[in-house]
Amino acid sequence: MSYSNKYIFTALPRTQRGQPIVLGGDPKGKNFLYTNGNSVIIRNIENPAISDVYTEHSCAAIVAKYSPSGFYIASGDQAGKVRIWDTVNKEHLLKNEFQPIGGPVKDISWSPDSQRMVVVGEGRERFGHVFMAETGTSVGEISGQSKSINSCDFRPARPFRIVTGCEDNTIGVFEGPPFKFKMTKQDHTRFVQAVRYSPSGCHFASAGFDGKVFIYDGSSADLIGEIGSPAHKGGVYAVAWKPDGTQVLTASGDKTCKLWDVETRSVITEFVMGSQVEDQQVSCLWQGQYLLSVSLSGFINYLDVSNPNKHIRILKGHNKPITVLCLSPDRKKIYTGSHDGFISHWDSETGENDRIQGVGHGNQINGMKIIGNSLYTCGIDDSVKQVDISSNNYTSADIKLDSQPRGMDVKDDTIITASVKEISVLQGGRKVTSLPVAYEPSCVSINSTHPDVAVGGTLDNKLAHNKEWGFHNARVNTVAWSPNSQLVASGSLDTTIIIWSVLNPTKHTIIKNAHPQSQITRLAWLDDGTLVSVGQDCNTKIWNITAS
Structure with a gap:
């Protein structure tokens, strides 16, 4: 047998309230970059379904930036390490690894x-450093600011300058x-x-949590003036320049993005992104003709200047x-559920996707199954809920359980849940019976032709049917039969x-490092030669499997 990766439906940016994130852009205007966990994610800006994932950081990656030549990407992580790797080879060969600061890297320029770079962040002895990308040799000091540095930028023209934005409320000029x-x-x-x-280096802009944006x-580095008065009602997380330097885009915690004329310093367009906390805007990027922003939810918005009310x-x-995965009855649609509910x-x-609407579990989903036009889910809020898949909305059905469910299965009008303390039978929107158990179940399956129920617990890294297969090095989380029953994943x-x-x-x-540095949580077969996998790296992968 052989395998190949067909698609990666990639994770969104990992966000945190009150923390800006940095998007990186390909100088050729083709791709954009962001991070999630240990991964650096590269996506095609015209067709975001085309993507690549770099997974060589040993801890959480925070920022990644293309070199102006486009041949390399530098990515910085939580431990203060910066890895410089190539964009030409599929393997993304490592060119260099340095540790310029002793804490989380917040920005790179x-x-x-493409010969020098500046790195800033939360270093213990210093908050930033400038060095040669080829050798790591120091070419200056970032000093004069007393707290963590959040942002930095190299002037893209001579005479060279560096500016930094700091948590002591100052901008440093070098x-x-x-x-x-x-x-x-x-x-x-x-x-x-x-x-x-x-882009020309004629000006630079600064943005702060005071809602203000200044042009210098x-x-x-003389102050030219302030944009707006102030620019936003909430903190400004990011600013991005139009390629011709005549306009800037700002993203704010007040749940708006704004487009500004640099010469008049007046607003051209306001993008109202929503009314929920999750609609706060934590990043933005101007890449060629595309204006992107990132919501606190992680959603990436393609803004439309001609119609600001519709993305x-x-x-x-x-x-x-x-944490969970299932397929529609025709196996053409994939449903995934996550740790945050x-x-x-x-x-x-195509990878085109949307999110189920309505009041869900609000926390980790442990089981999911489609029967007919309904999707049933169970979560660690000790409940079973129902989704109408024709409208993509949760219904009002909400069945309470006495303990946390670890798995579920559905047949006809019967739902079986395997919870920490009991096996429950649910019918007609209520629990009709339960069986206390002396062990902790992990999964449950209803026989499709007989009135039997199988309940699983720990199998110690082995997969057992009538034979024992034991090639995994750790706990087996999930098993899936191909539709023709000739293969098991x-x-x-x-x-x-x-x-x-x-x-x-x-x-x-064996597909080694199928989800690098991340356990596999669920598998499902689209057909006899196509497998879907999901994991803790937040990615959904589609694999071609060829039987020989």
């Missing part, structure tokens, strides 16, 4: 010649190379969250670990998927 502290600008009254030079001269596109999905449905061919805590042949039990294929 390359010099326009001249070089070698780069030395020149001055601080103290126009902001709260944290400075973003500093960005215009790119060479002298061109919204990329949805998950930014928390995926959200359910998404995906077109298995198993997914494990050890990050691997194993495809087993029933006709030839000695034959098996």
Whole structure:
């Protein structure tokens, strides 16, 4: 047997309230970058279903930026390490790894010649550093600011300058190379969250949690003026320049993005993104003709300047670990549920997706099954809920259980749940009977032809039918039969998927690091040669499996 990865329906950016995130853009305008967990995610901006995932960081990656040449990406992580890796080879070969600061990296910027870079963040001994990308040799110091530095940018023209935005409310200005502290600008009254030079380097903009945005001269750093009065009613998390430098886009915690004319410093367009906390805007990027923003929910919004009330596109999905998976009866639609209680449905061919609406579990979903036109779910809020899949909305059905469910199955009008303390039978929207158990169930399955129920517990890393298959190195989390019953796929805590042949039990294929640094949580077969996997990396992967 052989396998190949067909699609990756990638995770959304990992967000946190009160924390801006940084989007990176390909200098050729083709791709954009962000991070989630240990992964750096590269997506095609015109067709976001085309994506790639870099997974070589040993802890959470925070920021990633393309070099101006486009040949390399530098990504920084929670431990202060910066990895520089190539974009040309599929394997993304590592060029260099440095540790410029001793804490989380918050921003990275390359010099326009792709030879130097500045890295800033929460370092213990220093909050930033400038060095040669080829050797790591220091080419200056980032000093003169007393707290964590949130943002940095290299002037894209000579004479070279570096600006930094700090949590001591100041903007640092540095001249070089070698780069030395020149001055601080103290126009902001709260944290400075973003500093960005215009594409020509004539100006730079700063944005802060005081809701203010300022424009400065790119060479002298003289203040030119304030945009708006103030620009936003809430903190400003990000600012992005139009390629010709005549306009800037701002993203704010007041749940709006705004487009500004730089010369007049007046608003051109306001994008009202919603009214919920999840609609706060934590990042933005201007990439060629595309204006992107990121909501606190993780959704990526393609803004339409000609129609600010309707987005061109919204990329949805998950930014928390995926815990459950099931397929529509025709196997053309994939349903995934996550640790934070959200359910998404995906077109298995295109990756187009949307989110189930209504009042759901609000926390981890442990079981999910479709029967007819209904999707049933159980969660760690000790309840079973129902979704009408024709309208993609939760119904009012809400059955309470006496303990936390670990799995469920449905047949006709009967729902069986395997909970921590009992096996329950649900019918007609209520619990009709239960069986206390002395062990802790982990899964349940109803026989399709006989009135039997199988309940599973711990199997110690082994997959058992009439034979014992024991090639996993850790707990087996999920097992799935192919529609023709000739293949069995198993997914494990050890990050691997194993495809087993029933006709030839000695034959098996191991997909190593199927979800790198992430356990496999669920598997399902779209057809006899196509497997779906989900994991704690928040990604959904489609695999071609060829039996030989």
